[in-house]
Amino acid sequence: MLQVQAVSVYSIGNSHTGDSAILKKQGIYQLAQAMGKPFTHGWHIRCSRGLDYMWNNPNDVCVEPNAYGLFTDALTNYQWDVLMLQPFDVYTSDAIPENERELQAAIHFEEICADPPGRLFLYTTWASSGALDDDVYVPDEFTDLWTEPYAVSSEEVLRRQGFMNWYYAELKRYCDANEISLTVIPGGELIMELEQRIMKGLIPGMDAIDDVFRDYIHMDLAGRYLMAVAICSELYGVAPTDVPLVRYFTGGAGWGTPVTEAQAEELKKIVDAVMKREPFEPENIPVEFATSVEELDDLRQIKIDWSALSGYTYELKASTDLGSWDSIAGPVVGDGQNESVSVDLDSDRRFFRLSWY
Known part of the structure; x- marks a missing residue:
């Protein structure tokens, strides 16, 4: 068996997987070269289909694989x-996805690996930049679509925040039980944060989220750079701010709207903020933010050290199902002081998420 050395990645997905610029000798290949990092990659891509379909139709692809x-x-x-x-x-006549089957497909892919991969990346996809009304595209706010309610009981697979959070939680349960490292590349969350910053006028040269889409569902070069920075920062353990801007994203791809240096700097800030927001349970709050989790009478006391967030606006949210989130602390500007948050154990809240900007 050939042992692929250093950093090697095999990607299974759809056209959105290609929107990370990870295929062939595209953006991530150039980023790795620019940073002097090793990068070996392969792919299995079937456009407009989910993992369950690919598992059951392994010879049906839309992008030819490499060696x-x-x-x-x-x-x-x-x-x-x-x-x-x-x-x-x-959803088509030959592909009617169900959430549990889509989840099991991910597990099947991991299980057939001859040698277990060191890490599993869940690259979550995203909603559209608008909606179709009688086959006519109607622009909309991405955030409104992304955060539409999702019910697990519907058994649907949806490009919505609620589904992706449910999927993450269930896959994490499997990974934890099998001692597999799971990393989330939160595509939808990255785009939602980008839209919010565009609306605040923080992204030069962008007026609406449509500016990072090349159609109502696929990324232009700025969106691809956003995803590529997130993936590279996790692959190589580097700060997003240290990921360079390479020729592929500045027009060298031969298509798309080139990314400017000023835009790249703002996009990297988004990755830096969003990649620290993974859902977490009280017992697993990242150590850099938690001093202790204690049982006090009938309350679970979460003591968080906000000192690392001095000067940032922070917010702590809680969820029962990873589909909807309630704010339980903030948003306020951190002053470097310790703060405690009490959570009622009688409630169904299990998941907590810290965000700051």
């Missing part, structure tokens, strides 16, 4: 540092 082949060959004959998976929701 590592389809997942049936690549996962069983090569060792990969990272297996990156992206669920998707297109």
